[in-house]
Amino acid sequence: MAPRRVVIRNHTAEANLFARRTFITLCGVIVLLLLLLVNIYNLQVSSYEKYQTRSNSNRIKLLPVAPNRGLIYDRNGVLLADNKPIYSLEIIPEDVEDIKATVKAVSELLSISEDRQTKFFKAMKRKRRFKPIDLHSRLSDQQVALFSVNQHKFTGVFVNARLKRYYPFGDLTTHNLGYVARINRKDANKLELEGKADNYAATYAIGKLGIERYYEDVLHGTIGHQEVEINNQGRVIRTLDYTPPQAGKDLTLTLDIELQMIAKRALSGKRGAIVAMDPRSGEVLAMYSNPSYDGNLFVHGISTKNYSKLLKSKDLPLINRSLQGYPPASTVKPFLALTGLEENIITPETRVWDPGFFQLPGLPNKYRDWKPWGHGWVTLTDAIEHSCNVYFYKLALELGITKISTMMERFGFGDYTGIDLHEESDGIMPSIAWKRARYNKPWYTGETLSVGIGQSYWTVTPLQLAQALTTLVNHGERKIPHLLKSTTEITKDEQGIAHDINTDVIYEEKAPIELSQKKHWDTVLKAMHNTVQKFGATGYNAFKGTTYDAAGKSGSAQVASIKQDEEYDAESTSENKRDNAMFIAFAPYKNPEIVVAVAIENVAKGGGGSNAGPVARQIMDQYFGNRVINAQSTTLQKANNKNAVASINHTGHSHSVSLMTIEQSAQRQQENN
Amino acid sequence: MRHTGQEQQKSKSLWQKLHIDLPLLIGILALMTLGVFVVYSAGGQEIGMVYSHGKRVVVALIVMMIVAQIPPLSYRKWAVPVFIIGLLLLVAVLLFGHVGKGAQRWIDVGFTKFQPSEIMKLIVPIMIAWYISQSNLPVKLSNVIIAFILVLMPTLLIAKQPDLGTSLLIASSGIFVIFLAGASWKLIAVCTGLVSAFIPILWMYLMKPYQKQRVETLFNPEQDPLGSGYHIIQSKIAIGSGGLEGKGWLHGTQSQLEFLPERHTDFIFAVFSEEFGLFGVTILLAVYLAVIMRGLWIAAHAQHAFTKLLAGSITLTFFVYVFVNIGMVSGLLPVVGVPLPLVSYGGTSMVTLMAGFGMLMAISTHRRFHV
Incomplete structure (x- = not known):
């Protein structure tokens, strides 16, 4: 307890002292509040643009959209390199209530192997949130149909279509067309060096050989972008803007298939x-x-066994x-x-x-x-x-x-x-x-x-x-020997109608x-x-x-x-x-x-x-x-590219003779492969 | 003095009978109303969160009303025993306390858990004000030293939990009493010097690594943008991108898309700034200043040294809340857990604050008890 002393208090003096001190603190308070205000002024006015940009880059993501690769035709318009859709079954686990039960049910419906299911759960452990994972990467048409009918039962599970290169004539054209295959580290480095990496952000495959390699830049096209708003976990909230990709140019070769x-x-x-x-x-x-x-073997990633068979063959098929x-x-x-x-x-x-x-x-x-x-x-x-x-x-x-x-x-x-x-x-x-x-x-x-x-x-x-x-x-x-006859670019006019622009390639001659x-x-x-x-x-x-x-x-x-x-x-x-x-x-x-x-x-x-x-x-x-x-042939249009996904509005190339024979033998080749 | 008191008693209004200081109440209600709206936006527009926030607001208002009814000079009788019990509870927290969020702050008393440090926010200013008002003002050096020791004991105990924010608030509440009591400028200069000298020692030996990191983060948040710097970077982005007029209520992307952490509690100011811009911030600061000025007015017009000191301390501690919170959210101060008073979602601290405002109202309205 404090000592009880008789003190004579000077209340007026104390009040004055207190008032002075209070006034000083009030001044201090005002100064400090102004300091806060100045700091916030700096953030909200002086640096507004910087933070505005950062806020947008937080929430806005550009999702790259791959362009469709240009198709390749022979001189008579027969399709030599196609883009075919392949269907994969994908799941976003965050959108699924009971992931184990769902995977099991879908797998039962589409008879997906245990192996793929195990792979799926493994992949689930190391992926980013809200990224879809493949349960099956190449569904058959039957499986796609079966799933479509039952889709309403599986939220968070969907079929995704991607285009993959397909060479209908198989080995007949490989030495000319070459093939595309997955972009590897070496390709990525090269693209980086040439400043093309951004354009390939969504691209899976690149021309590795032949025409596919030589005319890579023509065939590839220009990337498109989908601008989306995302939250802090990366979930897409809504689409803000969409810039469609520009498909690569189609090539017409001088070859007669x-x-x-x-x-x-x-x-x-x-x-x-x-x-x-x-x-x-x-x-x-x-x-x-x-x-x-x-060449189709390489598009999907050739197995080591098949590749070493090609490498070791004493007939040297790769050459x-x-x-x-x-x-x-x-x-x-x-x-x-x-x-x-x-x-x-x-x-x-x-x-x-x-x-x-x-x-x-x-x-x-x-x-x-x-x-x-x-x-x-x-x-x-x-x-x-x-x-x-x-x-x-x-x-x-x-x-x-x-x-x-x-x-x-x-x-x-x-x-x-x-x-x-x-x-x-x-x-x-x-x-x-x-x-x-x-x-x-x-x-x-x-x-x-x-x-x-x-x-x-x-x-x-x-x-x-x-x-x-x-x-x-x-x-x-x-004359300079060449394989490329003309290129076709598809452009859209103001009404959105696609037009083909055909450009014949002019080759210089050497000194005679x-x-x-x-x-x-x-x-x-x-x-x-x-x-x-x-x-x-x-x-x-x-x-x-x-x-x-x-x-x-x-x-x-x-x-x-x-x-x-x-x-x-x-x-x-x-x-x-x-x-x-x-x-x-x-x-x-x-x-x-x-x-x-x-x-x-x-x-x-x-x-x-x-x-x-x-x-x-x-x-x-x-x-x-x-x-x-x-002289007496019938004109056949687009005979071979019936199932091309890329909606290409081709002016019919007149195409001669026994197309049946070609299709049949192309089929035979596929069977043989 | 008695004369004036009688005069006032004659003209007592309804508010005075209820022991409510109307200007102060208006300021408080303005802040609380604002708080409800910002909590709704920050909490992902969940009405449930608004209800539970509203419930706490009502409880806090009731606590304020009850405290306001108690004649302030009667606190003095209880100052010493309650202070000692408070200290013992703090020791008990350190020994048997409940660990939450990496710190021992809670004590389990059977039916509920409570934080003794919260109560100390009120007891310390009462204790120091009582001690100093025992003798004439200006305060003498020997009393200052004893007062310092009295402040230091709970401060250190709370800092040990560790709860830097609360210990800071408690230390400042005590120091404000000493300052307002007229501690000599020479003494203030010496103390400031000592504290400055103490900072390197504090840095080298006493601060924990995570506390040091918070300070380092303050100066260079970009060093670890996804780790320790994340809070402050996102908070500055939220404030900065609000601009002059703000993105509009419920339209702050930093908060609505959840880039901003702790957005309904300690970082609610960032949500407010993002959605209401510099205009909103200026108004908010003006309301705070109004509340503080009213508090200081009450202190200046209190009729006893004890109530003057207590009112001044409560008001200034309230200011420390505002300054530390906005300072940390806008990147001026290291991150310490201090909510934005009367706006942040949160129970205990709001109840303590409102109990403090209850005392202010009591001091403003109970004027017949004099020594």
């Missing part, structure tokens, strides 16, 4: 490649490499042989002859004695002809018709490697053709400089002789051969080859005409009785070296050391419309004329036969 099918049939059971081109434009009409594989180098063998003789004429080493009348072999002066080595007893006296035409090696040994020797390689490079050998595929290889056009750079060794004259018959280090791709032949038949005009005398072209082309048309010439049997006027040149490339005095016998040589058969052809002889290059590996018997020649003929038969039927 029917010709492609013939190419496949012609190569069945063989390893090799066919390239058919229109020499007037450089359009690739067919390009097929056998064996091939089904596009149309773009791989082969020794050109005698197919390059017309080009060498042209070089001889241009360099004035030979004339059409020059005669050479062929005893069956050729020897460098003063050296014992014999360079053999394919005909052991020789062709006797031969002129340039004879030499091409019968593919006489000795003639070309002599020509090569007199030309020398430098003149040869210079001219051959002008035809595009040893360089990329510039086709719209990234998988192209450039082959090898050997030269002194090339050998120095590659092997750091001098050039030997003997090697020049081998080059004279398209052997030695020389490799060309079937596509290069087709391109060089194009230049030859065009009298020096050089100018010869001192134009008749040299004709001399060589005439010899190639004889090769096919004259009885007994190397291409005669293959093209006997055609309705069109063809010309061509065969080639048999030695794969293994043969020792001096040794005889080559295909049957006794192990399979992978047997000769490759080559053939180049064009038709009609006057005003050519098609050039074909064929390479077939390790043929059992005979040379290019008997193995590759008939293959080239089948393509031409189809090509010219096609035109006859084409």
Whole structure:
């Protein structure tokens, strides 16, 4: 207890003191309240925009919407790459009252395996709130129908449709179209580097190979956005705005799928490649490499087992042989002859004695002809018709490697053709400089002789051969081979009606080859005409009785070296050391419309004329036969893209002939896969 | 003095008979009404929450009325024993208290749990005011020291629970009494110096890591935007995005979409600022200032040193509530658990506050009891 003292209190003084102190505190209170107000003024007025933005970025999320990938058609409007809907069954656990019971009931209804259910519950543990989880990623149509009828019983469970790439022709088009597959880390990094990552925010797959890869930017389209308001847990409250994606452009290729099918049939059971081109434009009409594989496998993510099977197959199905180098063998003789004429080493009348072999002066080595007893006296035409090696040994020797390689490079050998595929290889056009750079060794004259018959280090791709032949038949005009014919963009006008804008792709030409005398072209082309048309010439049997006027040149490339005095016998040589058969052809002889290059590996018997020649003929038969039927064909519209989800308003491409056959065989391919 | 009292008694109005100070009541009811609306918005527009809030408001008003009936000078008789019981209860809380939200604040007395620290908010100013008013003003140094010790005991006990917010309020309620009693400026300067010197020691040895983090967060909330900085960042976003006019009642996205934590309790000011903007904030602060000024007016016109000091302390403690809460929500002060008085959803603290206002009303209306 406090002490009880008698104190005389001065109440007035105390009251005054207290009043003073109260006044001071009141001032303090006002100052501090003003301080609060100033601080809030700073937040609400000075920094208003900053906090307004942050408040919006809290609540507004942009959900990316993937654009539909452009479709790919062949030159006649047959659909080659489609987007097909696949249906997945998804659940948002937060929207479901009893998740275990619901999963069980749905699984029972749609007979979903225990496995998938376990996977679902595992995924549920590590996902973000209000994100849907797949219970089944590829529902059948039946399951979709069954669920739709019963949907009202399952809140929070829904079917989601996504588009996936589908190649209806399977392995027939894989080497040209390539395929799309899931964007992996490497792709993501690359997109990031190129500043395209934002545009791919919602995209699942990217072109990995072929046309899909080369024209990725054209096919992909532009991302759209859905602007939604979300709460602090990420649940979507409402949609504020929607910017639709712009679908990628459709591509129409130069390929003719029917010709492609013939190419496949012609190569069945063989390893090799066919390239058919229109020499007037450089359009690739067919390009097929056998064996091939089904690109659809990669779209869904290929299994390790399937992939290693493809990798380990000794037939190397993953390689596009149309773009791989082969020794050109005698197919390059017309080009060498042209070089001889241009360099004035030979004339059409020059005669050479062929005893069956050729020897460098003063050296014992014999360079053999394919005909052991020789062709006797031969002129340039004879030499091409019968593919006489000795003639070309002599020509090569007199030309020398430098003149040869210079001219051959002008035809595009040893360089990329510039086709719209990234998988192209450039082959090898050997030269002194090339050998120095590659092997750091001098050039030997003997090697020049081998080059004279398209052997030695020389490799060309079937596509290069087709391109060089194009230049030859065009009298020096050089076309760039290409697969893309036109692009189609769908735009909407003010009334919202979709319009197609078709843009033909224009390709530049390369600098033409100018010869001192134009008749040299004709001399060589005439010899190639004889090769096919004259009885007994190397291409005669293959093209006997055609309705069109063809010309061509065969080639048999030695794969293994043969020792001096040794005889080559295909049957006794192990399979992978047997000769490759080559053939180049064009038709009609006057005003050519098609050039074909064929390479077939390790043929059992005979040379290019008997193995590759008939293959080239089948393509031409189809090509010219096609035109006859084409005149009376019925017009078929959108035959193949009935179930395309992307609503594409196509002007009907007129499409020729036996579409039934195509569909049937496409189906057959699917079954086989 | 007696003369004036008689005069006033003659002109006693109905409100005075009821021991209600009308201007103060109007201010309080204005804040409470506002509180009901903001709680409705902050609580996700649930009418149930408004009911339970309304119930507490009514209970608090009744408590205020009852307290207002007690003649204030009679508190003095009870000051010492109640203060001692209060201290014992605080010790008991530390020893046997109920743990809630990481702190021991509650004591279980069979039928209910209660917080002795809440009661100390009222007992401490009474105790100090009583002690100091025993001797003449201005207060002497020796008395100041004893008063300090009396304040420090409950403050430390409550800080130990730990309940920083309440211990701060209790310490300030005591210190305000000492200041109003005329502690010399020299002494105030020395004490301020000592406290400043004490801060580093407090920081290094006495503060718990989570308390330190709160202070660090104050200076740099962006350091841990999803952790310790989350409250203050979201709160500043809410206030800032309200702008001049606010987003409108029930339309604050920060609160309605639940980005703002503790939005109906300690952070209700952010909800209010987001929805009513700077205009609303200015009006709210003006109402608070009006209530405080009325409280200080009552203190200045009280007729005894004890009631003057008590009224001043209660009013200023109310101001500390306002300042600390708005300061922490708007990022000026570290986060300590202090509600926005009369607006925040919450029971105990509102009842204590209103009991305090009851005392103020008693001081304003009971004028015949003099020494």
